[in-house]
Amino acid sequence: MLLTLVVILAFSPTGALECPTKCRCSNYKTWCRYSRLQTLPLHLAATTLSLSIHYDDIKKLNTSMVSRTRLNNLTHLELNSVQLQQIEPGSFKYMNLLKKLIITNNNINRLHADTFKYLHNLHYLNLKQNKITYLHDGAFLDLVNMRYLYLEENRVPPLPANVFYAMKNNSKCKAMKAPGVLDINNKFSRFPSHNFGAFQQLCSFTKMSISGSTSTSIAKDAFVGTTRVRDLKLSFIPLVELTNIFNGLEKLTNLQITYTNALNNIEIGALENLTALKYLELSHNKLTSIRSGTFRCLQSLKVLKLDYTNISIIEKNAFKGLESLESLSLEYSKLTTMHDGIFESLTSLKELFIRASIIEQIDPDAFNSLSQIKIIRFFVDYNNKKIITLKNNTLSRLKTLSVVHLSVFKFSVEAGAFPEVWSIQIFSKNITHRLEDVYYPSINYEFALQRVTCVIMATFGDIHIRANVKSVQGHHTIHELYLLIKGEIPILQKQVYELLENMLNFTYLNIKITGLNSFETLASLSDLQISHLDISNCNSVNFKANSSFRFPNIQSLFIMDSKMLEIHTNAFTQLKSMMYIKMSHIQRVAIASGTFIGLNNLKVLEFHFNDGIVTIPTWTVSSQNKTRLPKMNKNITTTFEAGTFLGLGNLEILVLSRNGNISLTKAMFEGLHNIIEIDLSWNGIKEIIPGVFGAECVEYFKLSCKKCI
Incomplete structure (x- = not known):
């Protein structure tokens, strides 16, 4: 018995293993929440790899505290909302195997030099919401394998020129294959101007998101050496003019410059180095025009978004160089006229989205160069009382067009305006055209839109019309016709019958009636060959x-x-x-x-x-x-x-x-x-x-x- 006791004592740790109150513990993982901890747990298993602590009261980290935990094998540490105020330099000396460190929603106001010393293996560091107001040179020393660094929602001051020095190892960058993210998002606390030189030679990251600076300009060489960056997002930075600040970003594929609230001009040649760019967004800015040559050299660009701007002028050849562009969005602009040749050079465009509040004119040849277009969505604010006219042949030359969505207050359609599309949706309070002119221009009423499968119209006051079409032995006829009637039938009856006289050979007629006060009037539709009747709100x-x-x-x-x-x-x-x-x-x-x-x-x-x-x-x-x-x-x-x-x-x-x-x-x-x-x-x-x-x-x-x- 005595021998057994001696053996047990000889192989026992100095203290018994304990799982703190309100914690869940295993041999490899511990998770604590509201556990009233004031220090890191001292008696966890030495095999613990992951430790997460939430909503406690650990105000300080230092070398002594960490050494007593015996968590030398820890690879994941999370301290969220633990009232942490200070991390002493070298605190993680005995946690040098850490790969992921999350310290969020605390009260840290500065990071000293050597704060993360010894963490050579760390590749993920999240310091979100920590009220950081000062970064010393060397704060990130030894983080040579850093891939993901998040500093969002702090009060980051001007960045010291060498703050990311440890991550500027060009010899290692050449061998890097894994992606990396740098996120400095401070849009809630307008910190002073960045020293954008801090990003020079920073090759650890493939994605960079920077926001919240008060800088009105960025130096030309700010991103020199950021050879691995593929995705760059700049937001809430009051740039007045976009100049050539992209030297060193030749491999960039995604660029977003949004919410500047000041950007009103793009210098010609500012984007010419971005030959690999595929996605460009310049939304929520004060751009007033797109000048000829603005997008030259962007031969790889696929998507261009220019939403929520003051753009009222698009010069001829404004889109020259965008022969590969497939999607263009100009929503919430100040365009008044869509002139002939406005989309010249966009020979590969497949999707066009336009939303304007004051547009007054669409020239007949405005869309002619869109030889590959498939979808057009065009919206005009209902506050614009101007009648928008879609003239003959405006869209009819677009042989690849399959979907048209039009939403305006007053809209006039001339016969032959539409091409052979699959789907047309027109939402309007006042459409001034004869329906048969659009859909049945031929004498024998053969369906003119050969490929249409769905047509949605709002016309004849309170009658909403939708038609589904199918091909029967090479002839395209209406397969299903839907009428949505709001109001009293006798008032609309004549219009309904006139409409149906021009729509021959449909297989199914579906009618939905809402808000009918007198059901007796429904009998007036008995002569129609109705397949489905839907009555509601009566x-x-x-x-x-x-x-x-x-x-x-x-x-x-x-x-x-x-x-x-x-x-x-x-x-x-x-x-x-x-x-x-x-x-x-x-x-x-x-x-x-x-x-x-x-x-x-x-x-x-x-x-x-x-x-x-x-x-x-x-x-x-x-x-x-x-x-x-x-x-x-x-x-x-x-x-x-x-x-x-x-x-x-x-x-x-x-x-x-x-x-x-x-x-x-x-x-x-x-x-x-x-x-x-x-x-x-x-x-x-x-x-x-x-x-x-x-x-x-x-x-x-x-x-x-x-x-x-």
Whole structure:
């Protein structure tokens, strides 16, 4: 026994291993939060590789504290919101294997020389939100393998010229392959001007993000030697003029200069060294014009964004040199005219986005040079009351154009303005053109836009039109036509019929009606070959027996978001082709036995999310005055009368979910011989009696009840 005890003591550490309160510990990882720690934990396993501490009170780091932890093998250390105020030079002497160090949201106000001494293996350092106001020369000494350095949201002063000296090892840079990031983002605390010379010869990083300086200019040689930088972002720096500051960035592929709030000019030749650039953004600046030669030598550029500027003038040949450009964005500019040849040289452009508030004129040849264009999105602010005219052949020469989105307040389209596109969307409060001039210019009404699959228009006041088109034996005809009608039908009826007279041979006609006050007027559309009818946001929807509501080709009917729905006995006898009925989100639903007689082809019937359902044994026009509907009350239990679903012999799916309180009767589902699925969930059903589901074909039930027998 004594020998065993001696052996144990001989091989035990000087103190017992302990996991601090509110920490989670393993042999390799420890995570602490609100643990009331005032120092690094002293009794963790020596095998610990990762230590994370959040929301504690460790005000100082020094060599003595770190040495006592015995965390010599630590590779990951995170100290977040621990009230840290000071890191003494050389504190990490006994943590020289660290690869990742995160010290964020603390109160450190300065980094002394040798702060990170001995951390030769460190490649990731995050010092975000630490109130740093001073960096000594040598603060980052020994960080020879640094790849990711984040200094965002501090109060960084002018950078000492040699602050990044340890990272300027050109011999190592040649062998580097891994990416690296330098982020100095101080946009919330306007620090004094940078000594941009600190970035010279800084070859450790492939991405640099610098913001928040008060510098109004950057030296020409500021980035000399930054040979590995591929991505450069400069923001919230009040540059007045962009000059040639990019010497040494010949391999740069992504450049963003945004939110300068002062930049009003780009010097000719300022960008000529960036021959490898693929993405350029100069948004949120005060640029007023694009001069000829501005983008010369950018033969590799693919994307150019010039959004939120004061650009009102684009000179001829302004885009010369951008023969490889594929996407151009000019949103929220001050353009007034799109003149002939404005996009000259953009022979590879595929996407064009324009949003302007005061544009007044589009010349017919403005887009002619866009031989590869596929998408044009053009928006004009609705505050601009000027009528924008799209003249004949403005877009028709663009053989590759497939999508056009136009949004203006007043818009005039001349016949032949559109090319053979796949999709056109026009959103406007006042479109002054005849629809058939655009879509059916030929005498025999063959579809002129040979490749159109979707056309969206807003015209004829409150009628919204969409058409889907398909090819049938080489002829392109309307496959599906959608009409969205807002308001009273009699007022719009003449316009609807005039519209449809010019649209021949469509297969499906779908109509959605919203805000209808009188349901009686719906019968005026009965002569149309409607395939789908969608009624919503109406006061009263009333289906009477033997009414003029006859749509022999209708296949689906949706009634939603309305106040009241009343369906009489034999109301649907004329709807022989109906296959799908959906009625939801209605405040009051009243149906009668025999309501669904005649719907022999109906496959799906849905009643759900209604406030309540009233059932009446028999309800006809003659008995209507004698029938008093009970007031709706969420506490009233609805009992479905026998024969409610008579006539639905081919129904396969019945959904009666979320309709208040329902009581099931034995004869409720009489006649449903081919039913496969029944959903009765969330109806306050208290009991399901034996035999209520007499159908033999039911394969799927969805129920929720307090007592199921």
